[in-house]
Amino acid sequence: MAPLLAQAPTSAPATPSPSWTDLSLLDWQSWGFEIRIGLLWILLFVAASITIKLGWPYLRRYWRGVRFKGVKLSFKGPEVEICPDHEIRRVAYQAWVEIQTRKAGLLFDEEHDVITEVYDSWYQLFGVLRVLSKTIPAECYANDDDACKLVKVLLESLNDGLRPHLTRWQARFRRWYAAAIAKDEAAARSPQEIQRDFPEYAELVADLCAVNKRFVNFAADLHALAQGGA
Known part of the structure; x- marks a missing residue:
């Protein structure tokens, strides 16, 4: 019988070296x-x-820097046309949300609204819109006419909208109202009934409603601006 020949071990195929384009x-x-x-x-x-x-x-x-369709915007002064970019749309959207979810964005309801609560809401809105105006970078304000216009209109809504009414009426009404609700007979009356006894109630409410109406229209313009003029 022929001797068995030792079989050489088979080795695994060599891995090809990687190419520089592998x-x-x-x-x-x-x-x-x-x-x-x-x-x-x-x-x-x-x-x-x-x-x-x-x-x-x-x-x-x-x-x-991409611009969208122009939107005419104003609060109390002349209309200005703003062609928004993404930064302007952001600020307009945030301002719209803040106004729309507060008393300023809703018409005053004499049957249910309490004037002191309206003033509290307006005071909060004043601070929010002021801070929001400062979120536009100084570079944009200086070099972008549309950003500059938006900041000016936002400040106009504060200085020519909220501030004059609050300056004229808020302190006087709050002082009178605090004394009125402290009386014994006030316990049987609603806040809405008590506030109607304010000596200049009709004039105050007329001015308050005028400011409210401007903010309702202003919020609609901001919404259009946030949508890029769509």
Whole structure:
């Protein structure tokens, strides 16, 4: 019988060396896998990352600079036309939400509204709109006519809208109302009934309703501005 020849062990096929253009994310080898990325793809990834990092400020500035259809806006003074970009739309949207969800954005209801509560809401709105106006960057205010117009109209709503009425009526009415509800007979009456006894009630309410109406119209204009003039 011929002697058995020792069989040389067979070795696994050699793994080919990766090419500089290889891109293989999952390459199964027996029970595992390997990831092969050629040098070309690494260089392209690095170049793309650097390009995005350097170009992002310019892309962002371009995106912010996209203008939408003009919207005519005013509170008490002459109308101004504003062609909003994304920054202006943001501020307009936030201002619209703040007005729409407060007493200033709703017509005064003599049967149910309490004047002191209206004044509390107006005071809060004054602070919110003032802070919101300051969120527009100084660079935009200085170099962008439309941003400048929006800030001026927002400040107009405060200085020519809320402030004159509050200056004239708020302190006088609150002092009178505090004394009125402290009386014994006030316990049997509603706040709405008591406030009607204010000596200048009709004049106060007429002025209050005029301010409310301006804010309702102003909120509608801000909503159109936030939608890009749609």
